[in-house]
Amino acid sequence: MKLYQVALKEIARRKIRTLYTTSSIALSVAMLIATLLAGIAGQKDVMLIIARYGHSLTIFPATTNETSLRSFGIGAGHYIPEDALPDIKRVYDQAIKSGWEKRGAFMMNPGLPGGVDSIEEAIFTPRLYEETTVAGKRVVVTGVRPQDEYKARFWWEVDAGQLLAGGDEVMVGKVFASVTGVKVGDTLEINRRLLTVRGILRETDSPDDYMIFGDLKTVQTVFGKPNLVSLVNVRAMCNYCPVGDAELAINQKVVGVRATSQREIAEAQHKILKNVTNVILSLVLLSLGIACMAVFNMVMGTIHNRIREVGLLKVVGASRAQLVRLFMYEAVAIGVIGGLAGYGAGYLLAITVGPALVSTAVIEGHWWHPLLAVAAATLTSVVATLYPALHVSRIRAAEAFRAL
Amino acid sequence: MTKPIAMLIGVSKVYRVGQESVRALSSVSIDIRRGDYLALTGASGSGKSTLLNIIGGIDAPSEGEVWVDGERIDRLTEQRLLQIRRKKISFVFQEPRLMPSLTALENVLLPAAFYRCADRVEERGLELLARVGLAKRASHLAHQLSGGEAQRVCIARALFNQPMLILADEPTGSLDHDTRRDIVGLLEVLNAEGNTIVMVTHDPELAGRAKRRISIRDGVIHADSGVVQPY
Numbered sequence: 317m318k319l320y321q322v323a324l325k326e327i328a329r330r331k332i333r334t335l336y337t338t339s340s341i342a343l344s345v346a347m348l349i350a351t352l353l354a355g356i357a358g359q360k361d362v363m364l365i366i367a368r369y370g371h372s373l374t375i376f377p378a379t380t381n382e383t384s385l386r387s388f389g390i391g392a393g394h395y396i397p398e399d400a401l402p403d404i405k406r407v408y409d410q411a412i413k414s415g416w417e418k419r420g421a422f423m424m425n426p427g428l429p430g431g432v433d434s435i436e437e438a439i440f441t442p443r444l445y446e447e448t449t450v451a452g453k454r455v456v457v458t459g460v461r462p463q464d465e466y467k468a469r470f471w472w473e474v475d476a477g478q479l480l481a482g483g484d485e486v487m488v489g490k491v492f493a494s495v496t497g498v499k500v501g502d503t504l505e506i507n508r509r510l511l512t513v514r515g516i517l518r519e520t521d522s523p524d525d526y527m528i529f530g531d532l533k534t535v536q537t538v539f540g541k542p543n544l545v546s547l548v549n550v551r552a553m554c555n556y557c558p559v560g561d562a563e564l565a566i567n568q569k570v571v572g573v574r575a576t577s578q579r580e581i582a583e584a585q586h587k588i589l590k591n592v593t594n595v596i597l598s599l600v601l602l603s604l605g606i607a608c609m610a611v612f613n614m615v616m617g618t619i620h621n622r623i624r625e626v627g628l629l630k631v632v633g634a635s636r637a638q639l640v641r642l643f644m645y646e647a648v649a650i651g652v653i654g655g656l657a658g659y660g661a662g663y664l665l666a667i668t669v670g671p672a673l674v675s676t677a678v679i680e681g682h683w684w685h686p687l688l689a690v691a692a693a694t695l696t697s698v699v700a701t702l703y704p705a706l707h708v709s710r711i712r713a714a715e716a717f718r719a720l
Numbered sequence: 721m722t723k724p725i726a727m728l729i730g731v732s733k734v735y736r737v738g739q740e741s742v743r744a745l746s747s748v749s750i751d752i753r754r755g756d757y758l759a760l761t762g763a764s765g766s767g768k769s770t771l772l773n774i775i776g777g778i779d780a781p782s783e784g785e786v787w788v789d790g791e792r793i794d795r796l797t798e799q800r801l802l803q804i805r806r807k808k809i810s811f812v813f814q815e816p817r818l819m820p821s822l823t824a825l826e827n828v829l830l831p832a833a834f835y836r837c838a839d840r841v842e843e844r845g846l847e848l849l850a851r852v853g854l855a856k857r858a859s860h861l862a863h864q865l866s867g868g869e870a871q872r873v874c875i876a877r878a879l880f881n882q883p884m885l886i887l888a889d890e891p892t893g894s895l896d897h898d899t900r901r902d903i904v905g906l907l908e909v910l911n912a913e914g915n916t917i918v919m920v921t922h923d924p925e926l927a928g929r930a931k932r933r934i935s936i937r938d939g940v941i942h943a944d945s946g947v948v949q950p951y
Contacts, residue, residue, distance in 0.1 A: 317829040317841070322819070329821035628817045632877065633806040633834040635799070712798075714779045 319638060323645035333618065337611050338654040341693045344607040345658025346665055348600045349689050353666035355593030357679050372468075373550040373563055375404060375575045395544035396573055398442065404570055405440060408550060411565035412438070415558025438552050439468045442545035444535050450504050450528060451496040457486075457506055457528045459535025459545075468551040469524075476500045477515030482531040485514040489525040504528070509538045550575075604696050611650075611700035615643075619708050626708050627716030636709040643705035644698060651694030659689035724751035724787075725884050725916060726775055731784035733770050733939075744770045745939040747784070752885070757911040758918045759930035767939040768920045769889055775918060776809050776887045777801040789884060806835050809885050810878035814893035816870035818862035824869075825849060825858040828876045837881040848876040852906060868899030875906060879915070886910070888919040892926060904929060 327334045377394035444459035462480045466472060472479065477500035480487040486506070488498055493516045498504065502513045511530060519525055536542050552559050559577050566575040626639060634642070667679045733745040744767045752758060752775070760768040773779035774786055777793045786794040789808055793801060818827045828845040831837050849858050852872040857865060865873065871891065878886055891907070892900040904926055911917050911931075921927050935943040 317826055317833045319833045322822070322830070322833050325821040325826075326819075624817070625819065628819065629830075629834075631811050631813075631817070632831045633802065633837075633881070635802055635834070638834050714773060 319642055320645045323642050324649060327646050327649055333614065334650060334653075337614060337650050337697070338657060340607045340610045341651065341654030341696055342658035342661060344600065344603045344696070345655055345689045345693045346661035347603055348597070348692055349659050349662025349685060350665035350669065351593065351596045351600050352688075353663065353679050353681070353685070354670035355589070355596070357666075357670055358589050359593065360678075360680075372552060373408075373559060373566070373575045373577055375548040375550065375566060375573050377546070378572050378574050395444075395541065395546060396442075396548060398543040398545060400570065400573065401440060401442065401548065404548065404566060404573065405438075407565050407569045408438060408562045411562040412552075412557055412559075415561035418561070419558065438550050438557075439464055441465050441468045441549045441551070442532065443547055443549065444532060444539070444541060444544060445546040446507075446535065446539040446541070448507055448539075450506055451498060453492070453496055455492060455526065455528055456523075457530060457535055457539075459532040460529055461532050465529075468549060471520065472524075473518040474515040475518045477513065479515055480529055480531065481514065482534070484509075484511050484534065485530070486511045487515045487517055487529045488513055489517050489527045489529075490519040491525040492528060506530075507538045511538075604692060608696045608700045611697060612704065615701050615704040616707075619704050622708060623711065623716065626711060630716045639709040640705045643701050643708070647697040647701035647705075648694055651697035652690055654697065655690030655693030656686065658693055659686045662689065723753070725754050725789055726750075726752040726918075727785075727787040728771075728775065728781075729785040729787070731771075731774060731781040731786060733767070733774065733779070734782045743939055745774070745781070748936075748939070748941055749784075750934065750941070750944075752916065752918060754884070754916055755911070755914060756916050756918070757908070757931040759927040759933045760918065760920045760936060761922070761924075761927045761933060762936035762942070764922075766936045768936050770939075771936065772887050772889055772918065772920050775885075776811060777804055806831070806837070806881060808883055809887060810881060810883040812871075812874050812878050812886065812888040812891045814890040816867060816874045816894070818865075818870055818873060820862045823859050823861055824854060824865060824873045827862065827873050828880055830877060831880050844880065845876075848879050849873070851879070852876045866899075867895055868902055871895060871899075871903055872906065875903070875910070879910070884916060886915055886917045888917060890920055890922065892921070892923060900926070 375396065377396045379394050441461060441464045446457050446459075447454060448457055449455070450457070460480070462482055466479060474487070475490060475493075477487075486504060488504075492498065498513055498516075500513055500515060503510050504513060506528070511534070517524060517529070530538070532545070536544065550562075563575045563577045566573065626634075629639060629642070663679075663681060663685075670679045728748055728750045731745055731748045732743065735742045735744055748767075748771060750771075760771060762768045770779060774781050774794075775788075777786070777788065777796070781794050784794070785792055788804060791804070793804055796804070818824075819830065822830065825842070825845050828848055829841055832841045846855065846858060849855050852875055854869060854872055854876070857869060862870060862873075875891075888907070892903050895903060900923070907917055907919070908929065919926070919930065927933050933943070933945045934941055
């Protein structure tokens with residue numbers, strides 16, 4: 317006969333009490349796990365957005381307030397001349413360099429290790445957007461510089477065919493292809509010019525899925541917009557580049573354009589989500605505290621009934637430490653059961669409710685989540701049981717014997 | 721004459737109840753020898769249970785000395801007293817106290833959960849259950865046993881650590897007449913096998929069958945048959 321066997325048999329006998337105790341712990345643990353899983357998934361989602369679109373600038377043509385109401389002015393007759401791109405690049409590079417220096421970075425002269433020219437150059441990807449009817453559907457045709465675009469949008473892959481190379485070819489978004497039934501090798505008439513479909517872009521969950529992409533020069537020719545672009549995306553290619561400084565400098569120094577930094581928006585989203593998750597986690601920890609008090613009250617309530625049991629165990633030779641251990645074994649067993657049940661319930665809750673909170677979030681389980689659930693539940697149970705266990709073990713043998 | 725295995729010298733016990741002091745025992749001196757079958761008798765509140773607890777090291781005397789197996793125990797720490805109780809003393813109570821979650825055998829083996837007290841623990845438990853006539857009830861839970869059977873399990877448990885002294889506080893107090901006779905018979909057999917038994921009882925018939933009787937009145941030994949008599 318082992319002490320833990322006595323403990324396990326006791327909790328098996330007190331089914332209602334065990335069920336009540338484990339349920340209150342499991343409920344709190346379920347909340348903890350659900351919040352954690354949904355929170356992590358949401359934050360990952362935002363981080364993915366930052367990885368994709370973050371650390372970049374988008375430079376639009378300056379517009380009037382009235383035209384800005386229509387898609388930020390895109391397609392409203394405002395363009396950036398391609399000739400302005402070298403100026404924009406120069407202002408950008410200078411702003412990044414002085415931004416680093418302002419932050420205390422020591423920039424070496426060009427040509428030396430660690431020199432300013434060792435920073436990976438930003439990628440400028442100009443785009444021309446034109447709306448037209450293709451295959452009976454209104455669609456945006458986008459002119460891009462394919463090689464630069466692939467570097468900036470490294471996640472682009474094709475579902476069928478090949479990526480756009482240039483010339484009289486186009487690549488279509490997944491949604492456009494599905495809606496129109498367009499396949500690789502088909503010919504599309506775009507503004508009275510015939511272009512061949514080279515590839516279908518894999519779904520990106522972005523506006524790219526609805527567009528037709530062609531070589532910038534070709535699209536400019538097709539729509540009669542030589543040397544004009546609708547916007548320029550700038551991908552910084554470094555994690556902590558002072559993109560905000562570049563945004564400010566372009567807006568101040570380059571006439572006819574306005575730059576906006578997307579990273580700041582994504583970071584703000586990330587911060588909000590993180591704060592909300594932290595607030596929920598605090599509430600969950602509070603509920604664990606409440607569960608702890610519920611277990612404490614219940615254990616204290618059963619102490620009176622258990623004094624006889626304690627008396628008997630003292631009679632047969634239990635020491636004070638062994639009595640505390642016996643109660644702790646019970647607490648650990650209840651914690652483990654409550655933790656596992658809570659993990660299961662929390663996971664179900666997360667996969668049910670999580671996507672409703674963050675639509676694109678993917679709930680992922682990790683090996684340490686069940687361990688965390690069991691640890692939190694066990695800690696709650698042990699903390700709740702410790703004082704009653706110490707209290708009851710302190711009863712003197714004579715008092716315990718009188719109870720028999 | 722054998723050496724006493726337990727000895728009380730001038731033991732008094734005073735309880736404080738609020739502002740008042742209640743004297744439960746006054747200058748009690750007893751020696752208990754190996755093989756004794758001693759009945760402590762007396763009216764309720766006469767001090768016999770207090771005396772039993774003091775012999776068992778459960779309660780400490782206010783005055784006097786208590787010796788068990790040559791060691792003075794009235795000034796020992798709780799931990800040392802626990803060691804003495806584990807190795808040398810066992811208790812049987814009026815109500816048969818068993819752990820409800822355990823079977824009869826597991827209840828007998830319960831001391832093994834707290835200290836090493838026998839080799840081949842399970843075999844010994846089964847032997848003891850057979851000795852008290854419950855070999856076939858080993859796997860029954862406490863609530864599946866009758867009062868008499870439960871008390872037999874308690875006696876088997878009391879024998880598990882091979883104690884030199886069995887202290888029984890009215891072991892037949894809650895049993896019917898037939899069951900009482902069974903338990904008395906069992907205690908007599910155990911005594912005949914060499915176990916020393918000190919028993920508190922109200923029952924004159926049970927006391928009459930003990931080898932030695934000590935009558936207590938108002939915390940003082942009123943009569944001690946003293947000599948070992950055959951039952």
